[in-house]
Amino acid sequence: MIHQLIYYSRNTVLGGDRAMLTNLREIVSASQRNNSREGVTGFLIFDKTWFLQILEGERAKVTETYNRIARDSRHSGATIVNVQDVSTRSFPNWTMGGALRTLEVQEIYLAHNIGTVMDPSRLKSAQILQLAIDLQEFEQAKRQGQRLAS
Numbered sequence: 385m386i387h388q389l390i391y392y393s394r395n396t397v398l399g400g401d402r403a404m405l406t407n408l409r410e411i412v413s414a415s416q417r418n419n420s421r422e423g424v425t426g427f428l429i430f431d432k433t434w435f436l437q438i439l440e441g442e443r444a445k446v447t448e449t450y451n452r453i454a455r456d457s458r459h460s461g462a463t464i465v466n467v468q469d470v471s472t473r474s475f476p477n478w479t480m481g482g483a484l485r486t487l488e489v490q491e492i493y494l495a496h497n498i499g500t501v502m503d504p505s506r507l508k509s510a511q512i513l514q515l516a517i518d519l520q521e522f523e524q525a526k527r528q529g530q531r532l533a534s
């Protein structure tokens with residue numbers, strides 16, 4: 385059984401797009417390093433105001449990882465939306481995929497009825513999961529395209 389945890393939190397990083405991107409890269413690279421060691425996979429959705437993250441793996445590893453993340457000063461008010469046991473991972477290939485909300489992915493958000501101003505407290509866990517799966521597919525397709533083009 386795979387344990388899956390979904391939470392959201394408030395992004396407390398100040399600065400413009402550049403600062404935010406640098407920050408996301410730092411978070412994602414630390415996450416990839418730790419998560420690959422712990423067998424944790426997942427996806428991080430990110431805009432100027434919010435983080436939404438899905439963590440999946442062994443229950444103890446997921447709990448341990450979440451507890452460490454929740455103490456991070458780059459965000460506040462981490463709130464668990466849902467925990468469940470699932471039979472398969474939704475993000476098997478991502479030790480931590482990350483997607484910043486940019487114009488490029490705007491349509492994916494809109495297709496999920498998530499307006500420009502997102503309110504995670506009103507999102508259902510299934511909606512967050514499906515949004516992340518669609519963003520993951522978009523990222524994967526983009527990377528494949530880049531590989532073909534180069």
Ligand SMILES: Cc1cc2nc3c(=O)[nH]c(=O)nc-3n(C[C@H](O)[C@H](O)[C@H](O)COP(=O)(O)O)c2cc1C
Pocket residue numbers: 411414415416417418419428435437449452453454455456458459480
């Ligand atoms: C929104 C957010 C998501 C994060 N996700 C992860 C994660 O999935 N895995 C992880 O190990 N650290 C994650 N971190 C970073 C941890 O809070 C912490 O900085 C890091 O695990 C410390 O790793 P290090 O001791 O190897 O530098 C996240 C931080 C934030 C703000």
